[in-house]
Amino acid sequence: MNNPTQTSAGPDGSLTSAPAPVSPIATSRTRGPRLSGVTWLVWRQHRAGFWTLLAATAVTVALLVHQRADMLDHLTAHGYGRPDSASDEWLAGIHPQRLQFVSYGFGFIPLVLGVFLGAPLLAGDLENGTAKLVASQSVSPSRWLATKLVVSALVVIVCTAALSIAFGRWWGPVKYEATVLGWSDGPAFDNTGPVPVALTLFTVVSGVAIGMLLRRTLISMIVTFAFAVVVQVVWHFQRLNLGHVITVTTDKGVGPGAPRVPLPEAALEIDHWLLSSSGQTYGWGTCAHETSQKVCTQKYDLVGWSVDYLPISQMSSMQWFGASILFALTAAVAVFIFIWGRKRLV
Template identity: 25%
Template structure:
């Protein structure tokens, strides 16, 4: 009588891709974008340090020599090369905010296009899903790696910006603009690009074509940015000027004088010998409640968007 030998099937020799391997793959594939982001952070940080040091020293000298009209003069002969508007220290002070905002738009475009949309359009993502990488793990790595660099980079820039504000906000022209900047800097500055990353990923997964995803993500993030700046519970409600009765100016002798209401008129400022404006409404005790509220809303929207993105990727892979 013969006996049959039962042989168990040999285990697959294909190694499973580890999470660390996924992270390295994302870093290698998007190394150009990583270097661009690092260069952006270093350049903006250097700009902030320059504003805190040499530029502020020059502006303070102008203030002491020519009165408040001096801060409307160029901070240095080469300052106009770095400014979106003029070389005046008052204008240079807001340029890092413009750079950080543009960085948020770039993140949304990158997530929708090169990060997600291009791989779906080229079939690279689908190939990875048929190997040892599940769609959920693939998307998790795609989002986690840039999110870490976003938090670290924007966290550093926000900290430097707060230091600049604490040290030299007295050199700014009074009015609505410094109040708006004050309420826009904080944890929400770090959370907003994360929402852009999540929105870009969701749009890339939905559209699956690079150029249309780029255009749509830019438009959607613009709507988010406009809503943040003009509606409660974000910054718009807190950028209104304080009542005139609570605002006054201080002349070169240190005496309080009526506010001449000519913040950008050099001749008017010089004729009234204005040294600075009172800014007792800043810092505000409402800063942290407002910042935490906005940050919470942005992070909640980010979590909901990421959940929707994982739902879409599971559906695409099914």
């Protein structure tokens, strides 16, 4: 469409035309950041999945914020935290069940995004020939790969970080209640802090690598599903190894009347041992087959207990340590994608 012109008389009486003033509204429409080039192409290609993920995250975060406010009102109504109140009265409500239900659901996010976002990201283009079309243009394979990974990673990071913050704030007021969610268990540990971001990003980028190697969407999704399950299992068994175990001992006896070993609030007890005066430890069932506790105490010269535990104060450091390992693995997989994809992408 041609720009409108205005006609006016010149000094010699002749008619001249000049462009009409541009409307400020039209000028403002062209300003501001806009996607272009490969970034626009990647976003447009996957916009349905990206917008669905962002919208679902926004709705979920709003619901979690509402649940937190509702739970705080519930705790206040039951006098939670007051010295004269029973700390478990609030458990009769539905909030513990909601926390548990949501936390278990969030545990599937890395698997779902790895299968439905990561695996098809390159496998679909390689299978339907889009990769060859892109390679025939002026865009280099490295730039195309980088844009694909960066845009997808940013969406994953924004969504998982928002969910982590919202869920952490919801769980925060009752984090010391092990009967609701134990801080060292997956439903709490893996859904707060940097862990959900790191776990999801690693699974998604690994799914991209699997799709690049297999070059078929369906088989890539199946293999990524199996890979994500293995990652979750390995992470489950290695989670407690991220912390520094603390040992506390007593020398007040081991009988029924002996005082319990003092542990910090919400501490996770790893193991406990019978302790002799020489410092040697015996399994807690050592006296099970003795005739009496007194005979066992004299036989092994027992003086107290030795308890290994992890305090809740280590939760944040454990999460960041584990997340740093996952981020490093993610970076290694991304480097492999670039090295492999630069020459073998098409």
